[in-house]
Amino acid sequence: MELADIRNLISISDGYAYFQTGGFSPKPQPVIDEVVRWLRFQAQGPALQQIFNPTAEMLETVRAQVAAAVHASPDEIMLNENTTVGINIVASGITWQPGDIVILSDHEHPGNRIPWYNLVQRFGIQLRFLSMTNDEEMLLVELDTLLAEKPRLIAVSHVSRRSGLRLPVQAIVERAHTHSVLVLLDGAQSFGAIPVNMQEIGCDFYTFSGHKYIMGPQATGGFFIRKDRLNDLAASWVGSHSQKEMDMHGKLVLHESARRFEFGTRNLADQAGFGRALQMWEEIGWSNVFAWIKTYTDQLKQALLTIPGLVLETPLPYSKSSGTVVFHIPDLPAEHIAHQLYEEDRVLVSTLEFNPRSIRISAHVFNTSEDAERLLTGIQRIVQQQGAKL
Ligand SMILES: Cc1ncc(COP(=O)(O)O)c(C=O)c1O
Known part of the structure; x- marks a missing residue:
């Protein structure tokens, strides 16, 4: 193509x-066709082995495609419905103390505000808002000032939806990590529009949608969690498929990968469409x-x-x-x-x-x-x- x-x-x-x-x-039509193809296939009996197994394999293929697109390992990728899922995983995965500080920016989408506003109400955390400015130096100087307050996390966009500014994310991550501060990047406006490379950026968490610049089906997306951060986030929402091992008496060992955040019955035909969209960009x-x-x-x-x-x-x-x-x-x-x-x-x-x-x-x-x-x-x-x- x-x-x-x-x-x-x-x-x-x-x-x-x-x-x-x-x-x-x-x-694009190939994305629509792929979703329809999997819907038809599954509709013939989703629990039959000859249908269930290839569908499960397809999901792992899509995971590998998403991982390749952001230069991560498949074990670092959770497949989900939208950017906001990943934000909620981080927001609900840290044990917050009253007074903990989270740095947002003044350009964030409601999806990267409401989960944090909610934590202000529930646990008394405090928010600081980095002023987005096209003057990179000024932005980093303000960030340094905010980092001096010893925040726990920075959660900002890779690309601002309100000005289109591409943030100097590598510099932000380097500064944050010097202060042992975790970084969550909202990639809703970057994935598919600019290069996104987890190896280069070095952030702890990255969250993105498939339904924007990737042109995948509505309600597709993903969440990257760096391998060595997996045990820094408690998994708040889990269920069938999150486990590596369990028994009938309370034993639970979660997957040693981002798959631990996936559970229950999901719309896999849409994920197939997400994969088809990524294949299209690979070809182009x-x-x-x-x-x-x-x-x-x-x-x-x-x-x-x-x-x-x-x-x-x-x-x-x-x-x-x-x-x-x-x-x-x-x-x-x-x-x-x-x-x-x-x-x-x-x-x-x-x-x-x-x-x-x-x-x-x-x-x-x-x-x-x-x-x-x-x-x-x-x-x-x-x-x-x-x-x-x-
Ligand atoms: C920067 C940013 N973050 C989050 C979102 C929410 O995306 P989603 O609906 O995929 O959760 C958007 C949507 O436009 C966005 O622009």
Whole structure:
């Protein structure tokens, strides 16, 4: 499969220009076909050996594919439904004391806020918020100040969903580990959009979705736990499949791998689709995907900057960003821009909670130059209409 094939493998309703992959991506036909194939297969008797066994083997193949994609060992990968699962595993796996400090950033998604806010209410932990700034040096200086308070954990995004900033995660991990502080990275906006390498980053935990830049089925995702951190997290939710050994009298030995967090009956057809999506990217070549995203977002940013008054919030170089491009136009509410683009131009962009002015564009390899043209023409028209009213 080649990069150019992707556009023909997806079908977007009503011809919309779809810039919301950071929320959920559309799904390529091979992914849909794979899910349907496994659904049909399982439906013939999920408990029959000739169906159960290949399905279980398929799950391990997907685990190996996910592990390869993030440069980890399969034993370090839990397969699950979304980014937020991994955040909850960490949040519920540490024995918290009142006053323990967790560092978040001021750009985190509710999924990387609510589990921690909940711990504030349940156990009296305290939160600190690192100010996301495109000035890397300033960000690291503030981090040093926060680390001096001896927090237990840092839980921040690899790529900010609110500005598109790619964080200097290696530097963050190095600093945190010098202070014996654990690091959980939220990879929802990075996995599939930029290189993600657990060996290079060195973080303790990494959590990600399959339904965004990977273009896998809705409700697929994974959680990486570094091998030597496995016993630092208590497993709060466990059940059938979590165990290596058990008996009928209370004996329990959990798997010596991230599989211990998986339990019960699960939707394995969707996981097959996740694997198919990863196979697609393997065939195309990750470097081709990243090169495409770089070129497209470079061009988009340059074009946006020619619109009078528009303020680009995302750093210009791809090396400091990803597929996300965020901007605002003073005096033009984000809701107005997004609504106009949707209704008049058939362009889907997104707004951000608690931020009335910024618009987020998530570009991916299926977006065309015609999509970009429609987006830019729409924004220009909205700006002109606003100018005429003043
Ligand atoms: C940075 C970030 N974290 C977490 C999430 C939640 O993802 P999920 O629904 O896969 O848990 C999102 C979703 O957009 C996100 O952007």
